[in-house]
Amino acid sequence: MFDFQKLRHRLTRLFLSLGPGLFIIGYIVGTGSVTTMASAGARYGMSMTWALALSCLFTYVMIVSVSRCTIVTGETIIHCIRRQFGSTIAIFVIIGLFMTILTSVMGITAIASDVLREWGMQLTGGRLIVHPVVSTAMFISVLYYLFWFGKNTFFLKAMSIVVTIMGLSFISSMFLIVPDMSDIGAGLVPHLPSEADASLVLAGLVGTTMAGVCVVSRSYLVAEQGWKITDLKTENRDAIFSLTLTFIVSGSIIAAAAGTLYPLGIPVRNAIDMVITLQPLAGQFASSIFIFGILAAALSSLFAGYVLGPWLVCDYLNVPRKMNRPLVRIAVMLVAIIGFTNPVFGGSPVVIMIASQAISPVIMPLLVVLVFVMLNSKKTIGKYKNPLWLNIGLGVTFVFTLFLSYAGVVGLFDFLKNSLGG
Numbered sequence: 001m002f003d004f005q006k007l008r009h010r011l012t013r014l015f016l017s018l019g020p021g022l023f024i025i026g027y028i029v030g031t032g033s034v035t036t037m038a039s040a041g042a043r044y045g046m047s048m049t050w051a052l053a054l055s056c057l058f059t060y061v062m063i064v065s066v067s068r069c070t071i072v073t074g075e076t077i078i079h080c081i082r083r084q085f086g087s088t089i090a091i092f093v094i095i096g097l098f099m100t101i102l103t104s105v106m107g108i109t110a111i112a113s114d115v116l117r118e119w120g121m122q123l124t125g126g127r128l129i130v131h132p133v134v135s136t137a138m139f140i141s142v143l144y145y146l147f148w149f150g151k152n153t154f155f156l157k158a159m160s161i162v163v164t165i166m167g168l169s170f171i172s173s174m175f176l177i178v179p180d181m182s183d184i185g186a187g188l189v190p191h192l193p194s195e196a197d198a199s200l201v202l203a204g205l206v207g208t209t210m211a212g213v214c215v216v217s218r219s220y221l222v223a224e225q226g227w228k229i230t231d232l233k234t235e236n237r238d239a240i241f242s243l244t245l246t247f248i249v250s251g252s253i254i255a256a257a258a259g260t261l262y263p264l265g266i267p268v269r270n271a272i273d274m275v276i277t278l279q280p281l282a283g284q285f286a287s288s289i290f291i292f293g294i295l296a297a298a299l300s301s302l303f304a305g306y307v308l309g310p311w312l313v314c315d316y317l318n319v320p321r322k323m324n325r326p327l328v329r330i331a332v333m334l335v336a337i338i339g340f341t342n343p344v345f346g347g348s349p350v351v352i353m354i355a356s357q358a359i360s361p362v363i364m365p366l367l368v369v370l371v372f373v374m375l376n377s378k379k380t381i382g383k384y385k386n387p388l389w390l391n392i393g394l395g396v397t398f399v400f401t402l403f404l405s406y407a408g409v410v411g412l413f414d415f416l417k418n419s420l421g422g
Contacts, residue, residue, distance in 0.1 A: 024063065024214055024221075024242040029249050029297050033208040035111065037250050040205050041257030042267055044198070046187030051202055052250055053188060055209040058400050060243040061393040062215045065371045067235045068390070070219045071227050072381045077219035078315035081370055084380055089370070094312050096363040097213050102338055104213075105305050109136055109339030112298035119291045132343035140336045143302055147323065147332055187254075199407045206404050209250065212363040213308055220311045220321065229384070302339070306332050365401040368394055 040048045066077055073080055082090035113135040120130050192198055227235055261267075310328045314321045322328070372394045375386040 024218065025246050025249065025300075028059075028209055028211065028214055028246050029300070033250060034253055034294050034297055036201065036204040036208050037253035038257040038261075039267070040201050041254035042261035043201065044193045045258045045262045046254060047191055047193060048202060048205055049187030049251060049254060050190045051205050052209065052254065053247060054190075054400065055206040056243045056247040056250075058393075058397040059210045059215070059246075060239050061390070061397050062210070062368065062371070063218045063239045063243070064236060065375060065390060065394060066215055066218050067222045067227075067239065068232065068386070069371060069374055069381070070222045071229060071232060071235065072384045075318075076223050076315045077216055077371075078312060079318045080374055080380065082316060084374055084377065085370065090316055093212075093216075093363065093366065093370075094316060097216060097312060098309065100211070100213050100363070101305050101309055102335065105302060105335060105339050106341045108298050108301050108305070109139060110342035112139060112295060112302075113343055115291055115294050115298075119295075133340065136340055136343045139298065139302065140339055143299065143306060144333065144336055146303070147306055148329065203404055203407045209246065210364060210401070210404075212367055213305075215364075215367060217304065217308055217311070220315070224321075306335055309335055365398060365405060368398045368401055372398070 037052075069080060070076055075083070078090055078094065081093060110132075113132040116135045116138075117130045117132065192202060222235060225231075307323065310323060310331055311321055313331075323332075372391070374380040375394075376391065
């Protein structure tokens, strides 16, 4: 007789073992990432797939490095930085990451609100129009409820479920709209389109994948799992799993846009543009699946964004990450309320997300250097010498982040110049 209880127990253990990896996927693949990937696919087809692949590879290098630092020292990353380099550097990193979190919360909430309103109009033929403030309040209420009553292990379980739904939604949408396989292969060959805003899209694509907040959060997830030196292989397997699935899910979004919008020359400047144009091209079913994925992406990213702020502060102060403290709950509520900025005062969610992505290239090269120094310092890691392949990987990662910083600055400057000129 089939034992359902045993199956449930095994599935629970599987979700918990993959929790750190799924948390990383949930934070990376948010509505900002959906917007950027869809924009890249709609404007340039599959030609920027190589950038996605490289960003996943170098994010893997950083995640493994930060995990190794946490496992070897037994300390989380910001505390390690403070102890090794002083409070000034640690505070600078925290401020940069906080700015990324706050702008992301504003942009993600606004985009999710737009998508939810458009979906309601599609399903009811325009009879149901949800006000942005109402949909924003719904998102914030659900997420804050989960935060209030949840613990860190509960966060990982919740993220695992949401990310699974999100991944299945986006991958399903790709199979419903399959681009030409030759185009997919050609997209893995490095090539930058000649269009004026290609640099900004490239920087945004990599910035949403290779995010400093995501890299730092890995340290807390490793600490929560209680991994030791003997678990380095387990950690490495989890990192490979998370970045491989990130590439598949993000690539599915690019493919969905490349298979429908690119041949028609229809650009995407916002996630809502993708929803509006996908429905008549691919049908209501495909559009609804894609929308479901966007909303799941918003939930996962906002859920992570709410808890990362308190984690950073606890890390700096080297105190336990207890989310039920009154000050922590108040701080999370203030971060959540920032999500009302766009629905109440207006503005472009895309500009907000661009501002968020523009900060990331400044923080990431610094993080690479700090982690490299710590992993090669006897003061920090003692007898555990850093592997040669990881040192080489960090060196190449640093060069890559400098290139992306340059591309991001050039692209952002051109974007602002064109916007002000228009």
